[in-house]
Amino acid sequence: MPEPIVKMVDIEKHFGSVIALAGVSFDVHAGECHCLLGDNGAGKSTFIKTMSGVHEPSAGQIFFEGNPMQFADPRDAITAGIATVYQDLAMIPLMSVSRNFFMGNEPIRKFMGLPLYDHEHAERVTLEKMRSMGINLRGADQAVGTLSGGERQTVAIARAVHFGAKVLILDEPTSALGVRQTANVLATVDKVRKSGIAVVFITHNVRHALAVGDRFTVLNRGKTLGTAKRGEITPEKLQDLMAGGMEMATLEGSLGGTV
Amino acid sequence: MSETRQSNDRDERIKSMSSWRKALIRPELGGICGTILVFIFFMLTAFDSGMFGPAGVLNWSVVSAQFMIIAVGACLLMIAGEFDLSVGSMIGFAGMIIAIFSITLGWPVWLAIILAFVICVSCGALNGFIVVRTGLPSFIVTLAFLFILRGFTIFFPQTFERKTIIGGIRDAAEGDWLAPLFGGKILTGFFQWLGEVGLIEVFVRGSRKGQPIVEGVPMLIVWALALVVFGHFLLTRTRFGNWIFASGGDAQAARYVGVPVNRVKILMFMFTAFCATVFATCQVMEFGSAGADRGLLKEFEAIIAVVIGGALLTGGYGSVIGAALGALIFGVVQQGLFFAGVESSLFRVFLGLILLMAVILNTYIRRLITGER
Numbered sequence: 001m002p003e004p005i006v007k008m009v010d011i012e013k014h015f016g017s018v019i020a021l022a023g024v025s026f027d028v029h030a031g032e033c034h035c036l037l038g039d040n041g042a043g044k045s046t047f048i049k050t051m052s053g054v055h056e057p058s059a060g061q062i063f064f065e066g067n068p069m070q071f072a073d074p075r076d077a078i079t080a081g082i083a084t085v086y087q088d089l090a091m092i093p094l095m096s097v098s099r100n101f102f103m104g105n106e107p108i109r110k111f112m113g114l115p116l117y118d119h120e121h122a123e124r125v126t127l128e129k130m131r132s133m134g135i136n137l138r139g140a141d142q143a144v145g146t147l148s149g150g151e152r153q154t155v156a157i158a159r160a161v162h163f164g165a166k167v168l169i170l171d172e173p174t175s176a177l178g179v180r181q182t183a184n185v186l187a188t189v190d191k192v193r194k195s196g197i198a199v200v201f202i203t204h205n206v207r208h209a210l211a212v213g214d215r216f217t218v219l220n221r222g223k224t225l226g227t228a229k230r231g232e233i234t235p236e237k238l239q240d241l242m243a244g245g246m247e248m249a250t251l252e253g254s255l256g257g258t259v
Numbered sequence: 260m261s262e263t264r265q266s267n268d269r270d271e272r273i274k275s276m277s278s279w280r281k282a283l284i285r286p287e288l289g290g291i292c293g294t295i296l297v298f299i300f301f302m303l304t305a306f307d308s309g310m311f312g313p314a315g316v317l318n319w320s321v322v323s324a325q326f327m328i329i330a331v332g333a334c335l336l337m338i339a340g341e342f343d344l345s346v347g348s349m350i351g352f353a354g355m356i357i358a359i360f361s362i363t364l365g366w367p368v369w370l371a372i373i374l375a376f377v378i379c380v381s382c383g384a385l386n387g388f389i390v391v392r393t394g395l396p397s398f399i400v401t402l403a404f405l406f407i408l409r410g411f412t413i414f415f416p417q418t419f420e421r422k423t424i425i426g427g428i429r430d431a432a433e434g435d436w437l438a439p440l441f442g443g444k445i446l447t448g449f450f451q452w453l454g455e456v457g458l459i460e461v462f463v464r465g466s467r468k469g470q471p472i473v474e475g476v477p478m479l480i481v482w483a484l485a486l487v488v489f490g491h492f493l494l495t496r497t498r499f500g501n502w503i504f505a506s507g508g509d510a511q512a513a514r515y516v517g518v519p520v521n522r523v524k525i526l527m528f529m530f531t532a533f534c535a536t537v538f539a540t541c542q543v544m545e546f547g548s549a550g551a552d553r554g555l556l557k558e559f560e561a562i563i564a565v566v567i568g569g570a571l572l573t574g575g576y577g578s579v580i581g582a583a584l585g586a587l588i589f590g591v592v593q594q595g596l597f598f599a600g601v602e603s604s605l606f607r608v609f610l611g612l613i614l615l616m617a618v619i620l621n622t623y624i625r626r627l628i629t630g631e632r
Contacts (some may be wrong), residue, residue, distance in 0.1 A: 075517055081371050086515065092508035094575045096627060103505050104516035106498035143628045 011060035016172025035209035038219035053077035081166035092146030098126040286569030291327030300459030312379035323590025324483035332534030334582035340507030340574030341397040349473035350554025352410040353539035358425035358549035369437035383532025387525035389438035442544025445477030490579035507574030
């Protein structure tokens, strides 16, 4: 087994008197999609924010490519190659797709010594990358506001990949999407994983996780309830773990099937 | 994983966009249409009044240029997602700084001008710093500065000179190296020649007999055009321009990808203050005096010009060219009503109406771009 690209050991995070994470361990390999499941309030968001450098852990260690790492802010994590795609804060609707794609990483062309924004390069690369992800744009100057939610997620993922992400953290990319858009985003995740990037996929939907995941880790009340490999666990078992067992089983009985 | 349907070249659900719809989502469209309408209107109603003669053109060009100078600053700031209501007070304040240093204290005019720029741009930076640090709406923070700066603008001349208008700056600026950059005229030789060959009228009597009635292009107009070109270039052709759009579009999303949002916003506040100081300096050099009531309501006029030019009040969208056209509409109408012999108070009615129309149009355009319903 090769060394995991990111390994997090016994991470704890306290906010004042609240213990958000009480010793979580997690790792992800290149080319793998590791799903992090948990109900609302389980600590998923806090955990990925620790991984992406937004929060500093109160205790525990982070190893990146085998070396201990400390991220002072998100910029450090991005530079190292850990990119996060947030559910709703990824894109600016009024700006064009290409301007969004290159936001913060604008291509520069020298013109008479002046550093200029290279529109031509930006639009060409954007169209190219979007096509490779299966989205045909009317033009790179189309505003992001005209794209569907799934397409926006795809732009954000393509952007992270283009700028050299080695680890891609997706924060509930499918939770606000319809069936077909979800399928498109999951297909994109699959493509990204096959290209050798490590994907950390956060969700509370067991079916979405099982569709693309290689391994599954369940968080509940700030603790890991164990990690399972693909094929070793049934959807029902995952669902039970996420909900914390007992009461979910009785609830499902009364509703007649898996929620 | 199932293959998705999108391998074909075109998505059948995307309607091809008609070209007028495409033109409509350009922010400048309202400004262009408005400008054409305004010119047609005054061509028809006031053509004989001299409005389109050399002196008339100079008249409304100067007024439009004044609006343009402050509109460029307000435009970039609004696209970056903030307002500055202290622009008008800043204009009065900057003029008064120049007057107090050069007249009351007797320092050289160039030094007074430089000090005015340093102090005012610092005030702009302070505005911006407070806004980004406290997270308060810039509306409130700059409203505070509207009163603070206006208060000082009245207080200083009353304390030092026992009056609210300080004159004599034109004499003090005689022979100064920096003052002509704001108060001078260019192309005077060209206009002299135009007068000599009879292309424009010359004075037939008085002390200026033989000189053309338009001596040259005032530096005010040069500043206005230079600022418009600079602003447009910065916004559309540079990396910083992308950061301005991003900061106003969604500051949090911009921060996530590493855009220095706070720096962008503070710099835009400083640029707005810079524009206000350019306006003030040109005005002081033209009038030869500084008054405590200069620049009243200019902040709103700047914002109106920007909105007519297609910028959204919520930030993230707009155009410097549009704002410049908004300023042109403003100047032409304000002076045109005078040429057409219309009661000038109606200008305000016009202002209110055109503002309302512009905002409604912009909201519609915004829906078109973002696909909201």
